[in-house]
Amino acid sequence: MTISAPHRHVPHPSVSDKTISTFNLDAAIDHISHWLPTQGPIKDFIHHNTLHSVQQHPFHEGVALAARIFGARSYLPLADYQKRYRQGRIADAAIDWAIDQSAAYIEDIEKFRDSLFIEDYRSHYPPVSLANQGIRNTWLTQLEVDLNALTHPVLFRLLANFLDQGISRWTLSQDGERFWDCLWRLVHNSLLSLHPFHEPTVRTLLLEKPERVILTCLDRIVGDEQLYEQYLLEMLLAHPGWSGMVRLVELNPSALLARRNISLKELIAVELACELAFLYLKKGHRFANIAQTPKAKAAPLLNDPHFKPKVPLRLKVWHEAMEWTLHSELLAALASEPPAGATKAATLAQALFCIDDRECSLRRHLEELNPAIETFGAAGFFGIDFLYQGIDDAFPVAQCPVIIQPKHLVRESRLSVTQDKRKGGGELQHLHVKGHSLFRGWLYTQTLGIGYAIRLAWNVFRPGGRLPDIKKLSEVAAHTHLHLLRESDTPTEDGRMLGFSLGEMADRIEGLLRNIGLIKDFAPLVVVVAHGSTSVNNPHFAAYDCGACSGKPGAPNARAFAWMANHEKVRALLRERGIDIPETTRFIAAMHNTTRDEMTYFDEHLFEQQPASGLQAFKDTMQRALERNALERCRWFELAPQSQNPKAAHAHVKGRSVSIFEPRPEYNHSNNLYCIVGKRALSRDLFMDRRAFLHSYDPGNDDQGLILARILNAIIPVCGGINLEYLFSRIDNSVYGAGTKLPHNVIGLLGVANGVEGDLRTGLPNQMIEVHEPARLLIVIEQTREIIDKALGQIGSLREWLDNDWVRFGCLEPGSHAVYFYRAQGWDRVGFEDSAPTPSAPDSEAAFSGQTHTVPIHKLVTERSPS
Template sequence: MNNREQPENTEHSSIGNRSAAFDIAGAIEHIAHWLPTQGPIKDFIHHNTLHAVQHLPFHEGVAVAAKVFGARSYLPLAEYQAMYRNGRIKDFAIDWALQHTGYAEEAQRQLRERLFAHDDVSHYPPLSLANHGIRNAWINRLEVDLNSLAHPVVFRLLSNFLDQGISRWSLAKDGERFWECVLRLAQNSLLPLYPLNEPGIRELLSDNAEDVINSCLDKIVGDPTLYQQYVLEMQLAHPGWSGMVRIIEQTPEALLSRREISLKEMIALELAVELAFILKKKGLHFPRVGDMPQLNDVPLLKNGALRPKIPQHLKVWHEAMEWSLHSELLQALKDEPKPENGEKSQPDIQALFCIDDRECSLRRYLEEINPGIDTFGAAGFFGIDFLYQGLDDAYPVAQCPNVIVPKHLIKETNKQTENGKKNHGNHLSDLHFTPHSMLRGWLYTQTLGLGYALRMAWNVFRPSNKLPNIKTLSEVDSHSHLHLLRESDEPNEDGYLLGFSFEEMAERVSGLLRNIGLTQNFAPLVVVVAHGSSSVNNPHLAAYDCGACAGKPGAPNARAFAWMANHDSVRAILREKGIVIPDSTRFVAALHNTSRDEVTYFDMHLLEEQPVPGLQTYLKNFQVTMNKALQRNAYERCRWFELSPQTASAEKAHKHVKERASSIFEPRPEYNHSNNLYCVIGRRSLTRDLFLDRRAFLHSYEPATDPHGDILVRILSAAIPVCGGINLEYLFSRIDNSVYGAGTKLPHNVIGLLGVANGVEGDLRTGLPSQMIEVHEPARLLIVVEQSTEVLNKAVAKLGELREWIDNDWVRFVSCHPGNRKMYLYGSKGWETIHLPDDYQVPDAPRSEQVFAGQTETIPVHRLIRRHA
């Protein structure tokens, strides 16, 4: 075992080595490091589930996390062996994985033999703090089910205090902190707040939260060196609620209706509740945690409980699986014909899409059907970062990757109400944040509730392809107006600039165009296609929208980009920057609804105000092509759905996906990012004729224009956290859905518009539900960049904190030389030349439909030998 796999002293193992004086603030910071960072479900943003160990090499970090959370690190051995028997894991990939263990030849031989042995237990979670720590050992010794007693009380108070519109009776008063609210209920309520109504506990609550924590820990634990571990294990028993409170404490603006709360206050309440139940069950003289016999037999942080132990045979299997899948793309890129030299002719239409893997197939169909269409890919916020407040929005939301802090605010108004009349939305404005009486709430339930129940029953048995009482993304009124031009340089009361100056617009438009290599040969029509998703009865709806837009549909960004790129003043500045957009070129914004496979076109009236000869013909041709592409795209998606018409026509398949998105009992409106695997940053010629099975994030990039890697830094700064975050959340939710994922959707109940829980008093579930990942192959993202290693080295050096993603192998990073297609893998020892088997032939087919016909599993990369269809 090498030192990288078995470190004697690592940063994480020092947690808990504290002096007798308990530093509450410092302890909470350490504890919060392990909590999930998933915010309110309305803003579901994909991220690395194991962000807490991202500073460690991948396999080491996964092993450490397993000892904290009690989760599996890999798939069961039998699953890897089955993939090998089915040909999905190749012998050459096993050889590659064994060679990268660093073992001697004899040790590699012995490890290979172990790969094929029968083993049903090695993938089980190890002893962990969450399941086998001091708190659980003490609870078992007390014979008191403390979690089932304390959690309902704590969760009920948290959910009511933080409620964002479900409850018609607000628990919190204006400006009241959580701790103040608890004290008010415990000391002044006419009805006793059990178990905080006990005399000793009521007196204890008179102190501040910090004193309550110290007092309770002294009575429950006794040994100050164990305080932090006890509190950590207490939070690990419900990481969803703890993580949510921490997020709200740090970013209170994440809530529609703000609440003042801190993790310290939550910990103080829970300790007080625990102490109350213990006193009630065991009396004053109960054994403390620090008095337990054989305490050193329990995993202790101060004894190095988090020192990782990596099961080498499972690690080799996992790396072999990943390399088998990654090599399918690398082989296709290596063998792909080199682009022809000479100046490329101007296309009829250009379409700019988000890099989202679900757009990969739609781009392929557009190019198959109409060879006069060129497609590009970029992060779906299209370089326009801002806060956006739409017609129906109660508050502004960020429309950019989570790593960017926007400084501009864009508001939308209805053209018919711009005279100052307030526009009332159709759903968000109906959310209520003011207190209501209990009687009034009861009357609503008994009258309106019955009607809604009957309507819901009708929708269950007779679903239609229309969303009940909700506009689909493809039905939204596209004739509103975005206030994009800033009229004053004075920021508003929140410190945001209202709109952009022409110089700022040109900077953002030129930045995106240079990023994707579109600086000349503009087509007469450029369509900027954002994406979003619509479905009913789906609390995880935001997880289906655009990750580059912070989990929102990207329509505002597409509209903003098109408006800016069409404006004469912006184009004048662009000409000074060396980008000349012809007067005959027009940009049009659109939105692709990925669940229903429909497209909405925005601001068409602006084209009528500035007519261009022939533009309507190009637009009509694109719309006809797009409609055909959407039907074929739906047909391809249907192969994953068990109840879909597998042998039907594309038209029937399209009808089916629309019905799925509208069905109130459908847990799988779409499989979203399932099986995402690749991210290719380069010219479209690399992938244009490849069938990638909707598994690739595709970002356009012109390597010849980026000798210093500055463009790559901008691209990777968005692609790594967005695509990498999506990939790892799917990976870990698939590896252990019970711990890292949300479990099945079926028992989920929406709690306060904050998240989902099993039932009404469970912990908030983080990660992805099983219905989103059940077909997913859990492999790390392979990022292939069409650029030399010399330029990539310059770019990597400028990535800052994001560099740990590739330095520690949380994503795989490959250089594909733009001239000779030689490929190199980035690793801890530098660039490694990639050697692929010579006997592998990339399968081919004349059309996409012939590749996926009859297939219900993931499909290897194919070459399409003909584009026209």
């Protein structure tokens, strides 16, 4: 039978008008969606606070509440903290400090301190939770029906095919079709019945609209409207990856390049209809609903006033002690007077890096090799926010933090006409065979398939030194042209401007230069260093790129900044604003490949008539710094060469990136811990083991805190989001993380799942966080408390991160080097009279050589000379 009109209303006797009028479904969906993950498609992997849903609570209370909802651990096992104490990585003074923070909840402090050292292998177990022991669990424990095992394979196949972004040759959805209409078509117009929706009662029910289907199913499955909302939440938390993805696509359809029309309400309706169909098939039409089971009300209820989190006090104190041990290392090092250095040599070059913690070590090595090179740090989009469309890109992508809505579009073109004559889809033509007929596909499989299988086997055992063509999709070609200067004020169909006006360019260059304090004393060469990452065995590649560029390589931003800063008319506008860039100063863009430790330099053809002075010398020094950086990274890799040979280490990290069986191309942000906002002199002589985000800032040029407020608006969500995603993925990788990479398959270019039918995994895989020390980020600002308070008054809702201790916040007052620790109630002075002195080392290699764990902060005391 063919039915031509969808959603024909058929009254259903099982739902009364009273039920419809008393339960507000839309409000319930809005409420429960607050608990769903907000991780977008894998192409736009943006680090964020995994527990954003409880960020309005103080950190420890929020973590405990999340544990009760999701069934996750809140802290490391007690034995892990005790082991760190025995190794000297948690100090007695830090334990005393942590106990003092929780003294109001401790009756006998001495007895409590002794209890910290009692062995306990169960205290870190997850508590009873909605996700695992809620009312929906009644189906498994009381009624002996595993609804997840029955419904998820059906639901996940439908979602994966409907939302598919290019893996499947044929798409399930028709043009403009909604998910609910798609299901209706499959159920009522298919020649073969769609199991289990062929069940007669459910098949008839699907003629209704989604809301009516939901209420009918809830009435039959749950039976008590007071339990409806909780049942829906527990159902969605059984597959949070798909639930969160659907909600994100519903609220932001542009998250998908191939748009799909779907809503969380439609997903709920489909899943409930699937559950009801299976229950009818398994139990008949007279099955008892949840409200009729004796133990339904005994399960934890979300709206129960007694449903309050219990913070495990011993684990909280141990965790605070671990963090304070690590945080106080930096504060003590910053509080001590910096060593008297030699007379500063003339600056030969300046390098502007992203604040990314992976650039912390590269900057240190570069300055060690040549102190005449001065480095700066800023958010990696370099203040140039735009949508970018490369030569082979079908759609433009945002090159700025997610909190910014870009209003400009920048397109890329080739330099010569001959380059444009290449036929096909550029790099994309390597990814698909043009013919898709049945016979042609069989022929390719039987002929070319054998050759590719042999090549795959060869690459597994003998990976080559050349990256495959997929590399081109994550890097920007070095010899192309960006259309940056606006030629017309007519906006695009989307209301965006093509390029920037000269005034807009000057605004952005001025903004960044003032933010980092570089408004005079320009070197002859200024290198703007973006960063990106390339590897072949890494579906989470976007998580390795620049977080300030929405998970993209920052090369377009670096190129845009250099081009704007070199433009004579832009410089003339800057000169009127008090920033005089000498005619002899040239800006050049580059990109650091953080996996391979390689540097690509862009647009060098522009300097044929006006050469960039000192560029070759800078390149030579940078190459040596990259090799040393690779050596420092190799101490974390078990298969890395044991010799202290920078060239061998460099060859090893390049080999890792092209190895198809290497799940750890790099450890990315592992062990990120600090963020320092101030002059480079504060941290230049510190070895911080690649743990610090470094943002340049001159406190003397910001008497109202306006610059600092702009910086905080960028670093709190970006650096704080990176830190917390690593922290929670490390604390409980099975719930907050993605588990091991080994069984992951990419599903529809949306995310990864275990096998081919699992839920989309959110968070970070184990291979990215296994060496990470899960401690909250400490942000230290070089500025007076009064000006910092002014800045905090301008950051709006971001202050919640600080007031609720989701990141820790400190102040180093210029001149006095007095250290203060921020609390919502005010500032606390931190003293280090009884602290051990910061250890020292003659150079970076002496600090990390032979170490396979994080190294405490060291002072680098040897006077360096230019090479």
